[in-house]
Amino acid sequence: SQQGEEDPQALSIQEGENATMNCSYKTSINNLQWYRQNSGRGLVHLILIRSNEREKHSGRLRVTLDTSKKSSSLLITASRAADTASYFCALMDTGRRALTFGSGTRLQVQP
Amino acid sequence: DAGVTQSPTHLIKTRGQQVTLRCSPISGHKSVSWYQQVLGQGPQFIFQYYEKEERGRGNFPDRFSARQFPNYSSELNVNALLLGDSALYLCASSPWEGNNEQFFGPGTRLTVL
Numbered sequence: 001s002q003q004g005e006e007d008p009q010a011l012s013i014q015e016g017e018n019a020t021m022n023c024s025y026k027t028s029i030n031n032l033q034w035y036r037q038n039s040g041r042g043l044v045h046l047i048l049i050r051s052n053e054r055e056k057h058s059g060r061l062r063v064t065l066d067t068s069k070k071s072s073s074l075l076i077t078a079s080r081a082a083d084t085a086s087y088f089c090a091l092m093d094t095g096r097r098a099l100t101f102g103s104g105t106r107l108q109v110q111p
Numbered sequence: 112d113a114g115v116t117q118s119p120t121h122l123i124k125t126r127g128q129q130v131t132l133r134c135s136p137i138s139g140h141k142s143v144s145w146y147q148q149v150l151g152q153g154p155q156f157i158f159q160y161y162e163k164e165e166r167g168r169g170n171f172p173d174r175f176s177a178r179q180f181p182n183y184s185s186e187l188n189v190n191a192l193l194l195g196d197s198a199l200y201l202c203a204s205s206p207w208e209g210n211n212e213q214f215f216g217p218g219t220r221l222t223v224l
Contacts, residue, residue, distance in 0.1 A: 031211055040199060042115070042215035043154070088153050092211050097167040098144065099203075099213055101153030 004032070004072075004089040004102040012108040019076040021105040023089030032065060033090045033099070034074050043088065046074075081111040113138070115204050115216035123222045124192050132187045132219045136204030143185040144213060145177055146201040154201055160185055161208035197223045
């Protein structure tokens, strides 16, 4: 399966702390994406990292990719209560032209 | 610019009924995809349409069908509803079929009683 699996399933931290979420996958990839979902609503694209990239930054987000270990991590620095959401990694199935998602990490940031 | 819009927001149906969900992509986007998200899980791919043609299909029964119109809007139809069809149905658009980033709408919450 090309599905990514996130770890941990749930994470609770205090405002100002950093949050790290991990994603593991089984097949070779062209790129890996991270999405955020607030309370059962639509998903918002956060960042895309290509297979030839090792690290990428976007504001308070830092994503790493280790293709040898088939894993990626998403780091949110100086978290805020507004970061409370579910975070998903997604892989593009080029055959079906579809994103495949894991079950996500539910992040709770306590004010 | 308006994002992806979906209607209705919420829907309650009973088993055996049929439902039609609607999606309008971002202006200029020609690709529309549909996903089903059951509570507590990640979205699962149902269909992808590009230029009114089906380009991809997930592992869903034939009760699920979709189409794309000349203005690139799309409808998802589900026949003979089952309790297990209760979910958030998400529509996503992208400029072209090979584009990796998907832009999601707010979803339609379907409850089957």
